[in-house]
Amino acid sequence: MLSRPAESQRKHDDEAPHRRGAARSVVSVCIVNWNCRKLLKACLRSLTSQLQGLRLEVIVVDNASTDGAADMVARVFPRVVLVRNADNAGFARANNQAARLARGRYFFFLNNDTVVPPGTLRRLVEYARAHPEIGLLGPRMRDRRGRTQVSCRRRPTVAALLHRTCLLRWTGLFRAAYRRYRSRDAAVDQVRPVEVLMGAALLTRRSLFRESGGWGEEFPFGGEDIDLCTRIGRGRAVVYHPGIEILHYGRASSRQRIDVVYAQTIIGVARAMRKAGASSTALGMYKLVVTLDEPLHWLRQFGQYLWRRARRRRAAAERSLMVLHGIGGFVMRGLPEFWRV
Template identity: 60%
Template sequence: MSNRRGRPESETGVLKGEASPARAASRKPRRRSHRAMVRAWRRHFLNDRPIDLTVCIANWNCRDMLRSCLQSLHDRPQGVRLETIVVDNASSDGAADMVAREFPEVVLLRNEANLGFARANNQAATRARGRYLFFLNNDTVIPRGALGRMVAYADVHPEAGIIGPRLRDSRGRTQVSYRQRPTMATLLHRTSLLRWTGMLRSAYRRYRRQDFNPGFTRPVEVLMGAAVLVPRPIFLECGGWDEEFAFGGEDLDLSARIGRRHQIVYHPEVEIVHYGRTSTRQHIGFVSSNMAIGFLRYLRKSGYRWPSLLFYKLIVTLDAPVQLIGKALQFGWRRLRGRHVKAR
């Protein structure tokens, strides 16, 4: 007897060469290899584990630096289960497309306009699933295991509301990433007009904590926002980043609000490379103006009255042309030096 296709068929209706249903049912299932079982167990275990850390990165026109940052997270095991969220503020250099193409595992949020550092970080925090939020600048490189050590420290120090690592520049020098709460005197010292006089130098040095040894873990008043870990419940409790800050002063404000109820800890046993001021060098006018506005808002939230705020605004306004000319000359000198070096 044959079936419709002409293939020989036994009397039981089973094609010749095939096992009967009874024989197939009685056959013992093939044992999975040890490696396959380990892979399946590991995949199941990791999928069931909660995410320890969400890395939140706000980006604007820093494609190459962002690529290096994401590459360090991708290539160097961190010892924790993490997710990465990038919020792109309408970059014109193709940064968002680069993330989508080269890092498909990264959660990418695209804004149609530059919404600022604070708002972009809040967008990332809203989508985050991690127990901890790690707000990270795009001009950073993360060493192997650094984030695992940050989470391990946070797990045994629940009193810490913000934890910041030691930041080193590209030459290995320690950056001053912890500070005192700024006063109007310390912020006025940032203006060229008063910095040249040296009138407020001592107050500014106290603000920068230059009298402290940066090699020991300690509670501080303010942490630089380039790399900070915040437990997600504490972040939600404080209301997140103040979105009225466009660029500058938002890290001072976050430290002040969280610091009222929780410790702010500088933890130098974890080190991260921070190149620093990448966006500042590319967009001098935008950054300078928004930093002045941000510092003014911080002073107002800190309780300063309108006569003091008016005086601060007057000094900053008069100083703005001096700052822009100085930055332009500095930028031109660097470009000129770079050409001479290449010519050699």
């Protein structure tokens, strides 16, 4: 449901720059949040620097946060449209909620753990306008140390995903396929078409997004960016632009619930591959290796947990423990769904 501040601001559009002339807005910034109050606040503050020379609206969909994030948005950013979900709707469904409210010519889907430098949105829009063949446009992402993150890649293949398993990773088998998947051999400083962009920062046209059907809600978490890029990429270019940058802290929400996200990510990637046309034989091989690999993965994580605990690295040990819970949950409850994909 819309929060009361959001309802109020709809009645007083003349007092709200984010909503003034909303039907004529150039960009609708759509942000999904779950328990990232501090990072979300920094993200929203950075968006105030985008107003010069650009009409925009900002929509935040809060997935039942318990850290006061929604109240913070209503109090500190009353001009932002705020949607309060009663439960966690997931990334894709919440983004679609925001898109249904959005009235901009362009939609910019943005993670809550990002900071947008001044002028970034204007430059993205100008580039998209100059290249109408583009369906999705993504900027370079840097971490808090200024290092370039891998934010574009090829669609996953069975060979690439098999390389990630404990059974095969250390043998070097399929390493070349994995490197191609992660695009580590490609120039990171070159504007170029890619197959998949990370869903943390994506610009697309409103009309094209709606024609594509939006985010696939069959992906609670994991695989949704692969699916969207695959569908839009069938008719338009998916482009990575390293000359336009944002700061991305990286998976802040998902790190809090690794135990839940672990299974959904594995299932989501398999679902995206199936939807993109992977053969039943290839998917069957992948499922078999992943199933056999989970006990080894659990033992490896358990060893890491013991080592980190012995070294008194409490935070790292807690993350390992959450991964252990995630593996256990996947084996006990997620495998039937995984094999049904």
